[in-house]
Amino acid sequence: MFLDDEVLEMCKKARLDTPEDIQKFYSDVCTKFDNYRRNNMHAFMTSKEIKRVINKTFNLWDSTVRMCLKSGEHKLIVIGEMLQKYSFKDNFLKDKEMKRIYDSL
Numbered sequence: 422m423f424l425d426d427e428v429l430e431m432c433k434k435a436r437l438d439t440p441e442d443i444q445k446f447y448s449d450v451c452t453k454f455d456n457y458r459r460n461n462m463h464a465f466m467t468s469k470e471i472k473r474v475i476n477k478t479f480n481l482w483d484s485t486v487r488m489c490l491k492s493g494e495h496k497l498i499v500i501g502e503m504l505q506k507y508s509f510k511d512n513f514l515k516d517k518e519m520k521r522i523y524d525s526l
Contacts, residue, residue, distance in 0.1 A: 424457050425484040432489055432500045447507065454478055454509045472526035475513075482509040 428450055435446045458478040462471055482504065489501025514520045 423481070424454070425481045425488060428453060428481075428485045429488050429492075429497075432485075432497055433494075435496075435500065437496070437500075443503075447503070450504065451509060451512065454482055457481070468526045472523070475523060475526075479508075479510040479513075 431446075431450065431453070435442075437443050437446060458475060461474045461477075466474075486501050486505045486508075489497040489504065492498065492501075514523060
């Protein structure tokens with residue numbers, strides 16, 4: 422199962438009754454994507470390969486958003502809109518050092 426499919430399943434099972442539930446869910450989703458990125462990067466990779474892994478992570482996030490938005494399920498559409506508004510890429514690049522490194526790749 423691909424990461425975007427796994428996260429879609431997380432979205433379907435998510436209990437979002439309180440603001441704390443929503444915050445924890447979003448944190449769990451971000452952690453899942455960050456772990457994917459970290460687990461697919463290795464010290465021996467070239468800069469180009471590293472950037473490819475990071476971009477693939479961004480693309481998988483976007484794929485998850487599209488799947489949620491196209492699902493037709495109200496809950497998933499709302500989650501998709503949230504994930505679209507607060508994207509992994511935006512959060513990743515908010516860190517000035519990570520942005521500098523990413524831009525240099």
